[in-house]
Amino acid sequence: xxxxxxxxxxxxxxxxxxxxxxxxxxxxxxxxxxxxxxxxxxxxxxxxxxxxxxxxxxxxxxxxxxxxxxxxxxxxxxxxxxxxxxxxxxxxxxxxxxxxxxxxxxxxxxxxxx
Amino acid sequence: xxxxxxxxxxxxxxxxxxxxxxxxxxxxxxxxxxxxxxxxxxxxxxxxxxxxxxxxxxxxxxxxxxxxxxxxxxxxxxxxxxxxxxxxxxxxxxxxxxxxxxxxxxxxxxxxxx
Numbered sequence: 001x002x003x004x005x006x007x008x009x010x011x012x013x014x015x016x017x018x019x020x021x022x023x024x025x026x027x028x029x030x031x032x033x034x035x036x037x038x039x040x041x042x043x044x045x046x047x048x049x050x051x052x053x054x055x056x057x058x059x060x061x062x063x064x065x066x067x068x069x070x071x072x073x074x075x076x077x078x079x080x081x082x083x084x085x086x087x088x089x090x091x092x093x094x095x096x097x098x099x100x101x102x103x104x105x106x107x108x109x110x111x112x113x114x
Numbered sequence: 115x116x117x118x119x120x121x122x123x124x125x126x127x128x129x130x131x132x133x134x135x136x137x138x139x140x141x142x143x144x145x146x147x148x149x150x151x152x153x154x155x156x157x158x159x160x161x162x163x164x165x166x167x168x169x170x171x172x173x174x175x176x177x178x179x180x181x182x183x184x185x186x187x188x189x190x191x192x193x194x195x196x197x198x199x200x201x202x203x204x205x206x207x208x209x210x211x212x213x214x215x216x217x218x219x220x221x222x223x224x225x226x227x228x
Contacts, residue, residue, distance in 0.1 A: 025146065028142055029146040032142035032145075032146040034139055101216065102216030102217075103216075106216065
């Protein structure tokens with residue numbers, strides 16, 4: 001039996017892209033956005049699977065936030081899974097670093113995105 | 115007397131931004147474009163000031179090309195100067211690397227941008 005709660009059934013499970021299948025252009029485009037930079041930074045400072053989508057301090061509504069997470073999933077930056085009624089996140093640090101060395105470091109350590 | 119040819123006078127000299135004044139978001143946005151990735155790659159493989167704007171193998175017209183170079187100048191990636199009727203280029207490798215370590219390396223060594 002899986003030891004992980006199944007999705008709550010009210011939405012499809014998130015679709016992921018392996019970082020190895022992500023083009024440089026897709027990766028750069030995903031990260032060239034102030035909201036997504038903020039999401040990546042907060043996630044990089046949190047333990048895996050401890051952050052639900054609603055826990056981030058970004059000034060966008062729920063639909064826009066879903067879109068931003070979908071872009072990050074599609075670029076191999078973020079992995080998500082449903083736990084009960086929450087969707088929780090982890091940053092794919094090792095896999096993404098292997099594909100684009102240093103790029104996440106730049107995002108995380110650089111100045112504010114403005 | 116300056117040992118460099120003055121601009122030909124039919125257009126203003128290019129305006130540059132120092133990489134130290136460039137935000138991460140501006141840098142990523144400038145590089146998240148297939149035409150600009152191609153320009154950066156070709157320029158990185160050429161000696162400084164040997165490439166005129168018209169010498170790049172990119173599928174865009176003159177006005178679009180001017181825009182792309184303006185974006186790269188504004189992100190501190192490229193320096194330009196007018197030599198007679200030509201505008202020639204160099205990549206600001208050292209200065210940009212100091213500001214965003216590893217980012218140009220990713221652009222230059224990664225797979226095709228598609």
